[in-house]
Amino acid sequence: MTRTDEIRAAIQRxxxxxxxxxxxxxxxxxxxxxxxxxxxxxxxxxHTIPVRSVRICGICSQPVRxxxxxxxxIGCRSVELPCAECGAPVRRKTALLANRYGSGRYTGRVFCxxxxxxxxxxxxxxxxxxxxxxxxxxxAAQTTPATH
Numbered sequence: 001m002t003r004t005d006e007i008r009a010a011i012q013r014x015x016x017x018x019x020x021x022x023x024x025x026x027x028x029x030x031x032x033x034x035x036x037x038x039x040x041x042x043x044x045x046x047h048t049i050p051v052r053s054v055r056i057c058g059i060c061s062q063p064v065r066x067x068x069x070x071x072x073x074i075g076c077r078s079v080e081l082p083c084a085e086c087g088a089p090v091r092r093k094t095a096l097l098a099n100r101y102g103s104g105r106y107t108g109r110v111f112c113x114x115x116x117x118x119x120x121x122x123x124x125x126x127x128x129x130x131x132x133x134x135x136x137x138x139x140a141a142q143t144t145p146a147t148h
Contacts, residue, residue: 007042019051084109085116
């Protein structure tokens, strides 16, 4: 029995369904002391195909396509947050929120549109804010701390 016949018999015995896990050819080559190319040639003659293992989404634990480089479903890449003004659900990408979280400007608020941004800014920073100078009583004496 030649070395190729031994390899062929081992492949047929170990993988009867003709699907070999990805990377098993390298392990078999090390075991038999031959090159990976010889194992691949025998696999090709037996019509055995290498199969990659299934990737699992890191968030929902469902299988993900092998072409997906990030390993996360497209649906899992975004989250729904409530609008800071009206409470309507707003979808944002998790990567975008993570990048903004590290910057000093990010406050954690998301808005559904510019109308809600304007309402929020007017109520909290503009004339809608009770601490705004427009709402201060006129003629009230402004006290300054005395210096000695």
